[in-house]
Amino acid sequence: MNIFDCVIVGAGPAGLSASLTLGRARRKIALFDDGTNRNRVTTQSNGFLTRDGIKPMEFKEIGLRELSHYPSVHFFKKTIQNISKYRSNQFIVKTDDGQSFISDKLLLASGIQEHFSVPNIRDFYGKSLFNCPYCDGWELRDKQLIIIADKEEHALHMAKLLYNWSKEFVILSNGNKFSKEGIHELQKRNIKVKTETIKNLIGDNGYIQQVELTSGEKVNCVGGFVVPSFYRPNPFLEQFNCEINEDGEVITDGLGRTSCKNVYIAGEIKRISSPSSLINSAADGYKVAISINHDLSEERF
Structure with missing residues (x-):
């Protein structure tokens, strides 16, 4: 033994x-x-x-x-x-x-x-989608990004944090509704919020290019952060x-x-x-x- x-x-x-x-x-x-x-x-x-x-x-x-x-x-x-x-x-x-x-x-x-609410997120996780701006925000500075966050408090926290690295990002709630107050706080900084469900993440070899929503709209991006x-x-x-x-x-x-x-x-x-x-x-x-x-x-x- x-x-x-x-x-x-x-x-x-x-x-x-x-x-x-x-x-x-x-x-x-x-x-x-x-x-x-x-x-x-x-x-x-x-x-x-x-x-x-x-x-x-x-x-x-x-x-x-x-x-x-x-x-x-x-x-x-x-x-x-x-x-x-x-x-x-x-x-x-x-x-x-x-x-x-x-x-x-x-x-x-x-x-x-981690557990993710978007099925194919692992195709991009670790290459172009991350969960920590302190770890990966520098590499994505000043780029067109997304934040995927199901909960309003998580979205607001990540937006405030990420804003110092890039001001060009869209928040995707994947079908979850945010309060009027929360959306208004984000809109004051010209941050868009899309509450439609995410249908698909589109990209190549781990690098995301677009997010397709169930409405048919496609959001362009080169990377981003997700709150799992x-x-x-x-x-x-x-x-x-x-x-x-x-x-x-x-x-x-x-x-x-x-x-x-x-x-x-x-x-x-x-x-x-x-x-x-x-x-x-x-x-x-x-x-x-x-x-x-x-x-x-x-x-x-």
Whole structure:
């Protein structure tokens, strides 16, 4: 049986950062990842100091290469099928190929995933349609854009944010009605709002050119932003009865400890209301790793 100090689920920036910190603390770590990270669809990741514009796969490869210098860190490219309590306060992790791993601590850093209301949006997502202006607004500055947002509050927030990068954009609500007050606030800035349902997104090789509405109207654009809904890709938090508030945010002590003993979280998995940047997730992974190492030190001294 493989026995570890901590199992880390997810080799995104949070999981990689936590693994590096714990590896340097000489903890025996099992890091699992199945290649389904959310940013795999995009061509570059922006805003991470010294790595601005890096390809997501290259970012992960650099991280894994750095981890290889620490013999107590073990990386497994596997899908975790089940996690359950083992003995008193340990966990047993089983992968889809039948292997089992025992760990004292469990760090969930598997992030969140998007759900879109427009069926073929993934044909363009990551190349010309994005969800974060901080990550991709610079590349789309001063261009003719769209914002796809089902909810008025999301549309208003994105419009105010995006307006600093480009003032040439149309908001598409995909069949959802906005209030007169909301539309008026946008129209004061000459921002058009189209409330018809989206019939189709038209473009080539991931680069959008038009949005066809059910009315037959076509809206021209070269890119834009979409506000998706988010969900957690696995049920582990709920399985261990970790406390989650009504907004979908996991309750922690501020240092990654959940309400379930020995279960920690880092990165985007904490809340499904909004995504996080690479640099924030990496910083969170470092912070939570400190908590894990502190708890191990206190328990074993």
